[in-house]
Each structure stands twice: as C-alpha cells, then as structure tokens.
Amino acid sequence: MKQFSYIGYLEHKIEHDDLTDKVMSLKEKYDKGEKALFSEVSSLLKDWLTNHILGTDKKYTPFFNSKGIY
Ligand SMILES: [Fe+2]
Incomplete structure (x- = not known):
C-alpha cells in the first residue's frame, strides 16, 4: 500500500x-x-471477517488491479 x-x-x-x-x-x-474467552474471540473474528476482510479489504481491489496486481 x-x-x-x-x-x-x-x-x-x-x-x-x-x-x-x-x-x-x-x-x-x-x-x-481468564480462559473463558470463546465469546470474545468469536465476536472479534466475526467482526474482522465481515467488516474488515469483506468490507475494507475489498475496497482496494480495483486500485491494485489498476496497478497490475491481482
Ligand atoms: Fe486489511
């Protein structure tokens, strides 16, 4: 980037x-x-996957594609 x-x-x-x-x-x-962290870890990963990877990360695809990066 x-x-x-x-x-x-x-x-x-x-x-x-x-x-x-x-x-x-x-x-x-x-x-x-504190070993009972399943709920917090699960929530964090769900948020990261749905908001960051499927949202924020997808925004740069056209930019990098235009630079010849696929
Ligand atoms: Fe990212």
Missing part, C-alpha cells in the same frame, strides 16, 4: 493496529488465567 501510495493506507493500518491491540488484550486476559 505504501509502495503504491494507496490513499486509504492510514485508515487501513489503523484497523490492523486496532485488531492487534484487541488480540494482545485477549492474550493478556488469557495469560492472567
């Missing part, structure tokens, strides 16, 4: 960074002994 100056790079990176923060927060909970 940076290499091709994708205009939505920063917003995209923020979403990825937010996911990283949430995963690290869940890991901290797990490491502290």
Whole structure:
C-alpha cells in the first residue's frame, strides 16, 4: 500500500493496529488465567471477517488491479 501510495493506507493500518491491540488484550486476559474467552474471540473474528476482510479489504481491489496486481 505504501509502495503504491494507496490513499486509504492510514485508515487501513489503523484497523490492523486496532485488531492487534484487541488480540494482545485477549492474550493478556488469557495469560492472567481468564480462559473463558470463546465469546470474545468469536465476536472479534466475526467482526474482522465481515467488516474488515469483506468490507475494507475489498475496497482496494480495483486500485491494485489498476496497478497490475491481482
Ligand atoms: Fe486489511
């Protein structure tokens, strides 16, 4: 994205960074002994798949296709 100056790079990176923060927060909970995290993990993954991968990620397809990347 940076290499091709994708205009939505920063917003995209923020979403990825937010996911990283949430995963690290869940890991901290797990490491502290909170093992019943299925609901939180499931919700996080569902949100990521439906909103980010099927939404945000799909937005850059035409841009990169126009750069010869498929
Ligand atoms: Fe992404």
